[in-house]
């Protein structure tokens with residue numbers, strides 16, 4: 001059985017859990033360093049990155065999460081989760097976990113387009129069909145720089161306004177990240193893609 005941890009301090013962890021359960025994964029809500037034991041993968045959900053960082057600090061999870069990342073466990077960050085995984089987060093007064101070689105700006109779409117939905121082409125998650133992925137953005141960050149070792153999985157279309165063509169989904173080794181919320185789409189292809197990475201990696205993580 002594949003055990004996926006979902007960081008469950010704040011934000012939409014229940015929605016991730018529901019999709020994973022539909023896909024027959026064993027899901028564990030993670031709130032303590034002990035909860036990181038024997039995982040095959042970890043999801044850092046969306047929410048509010050400052051609140052999440054404060055809770056990560058209060059629950060003594062910074063060092064254990066860094067150890068998880070260092071071990072190469074597959075980790076997926078959505079929205080606020082992506083911000084916390086970035087090496088550089090503008091306007092965030094907390095340290096990040098530094099897994100992804102990206103620079104990210106919080107709440108960068110501005111008030112007028114606070115939240116929006118769009119259809120994206122994401123070849124990596126294709127299931128043989130060219131069906132686009134309906135993507136929900138909620139006070140999303142904008143990725144301003146992407147390092148050389150980062151594989152871009154999706155970007156906004158060219159007519160998408162100020163952040164047109166910016167990267168919205170990416171992979172760097174065992175880590176993936178999306179600025180939108182696949183857990184809110186009625187489409188489990190992104191979760192399947194993550195579970196495939198987890199199964200390829202094929203091992204549990206146990207902290208020392």
Ligand code: GLN
Nearest residue numbers: 046047048049079080139
């Ligand atoms: N705006 C939030 C932040 O900066 C992220 C929003 C989300 O996760 N949906 O943390």
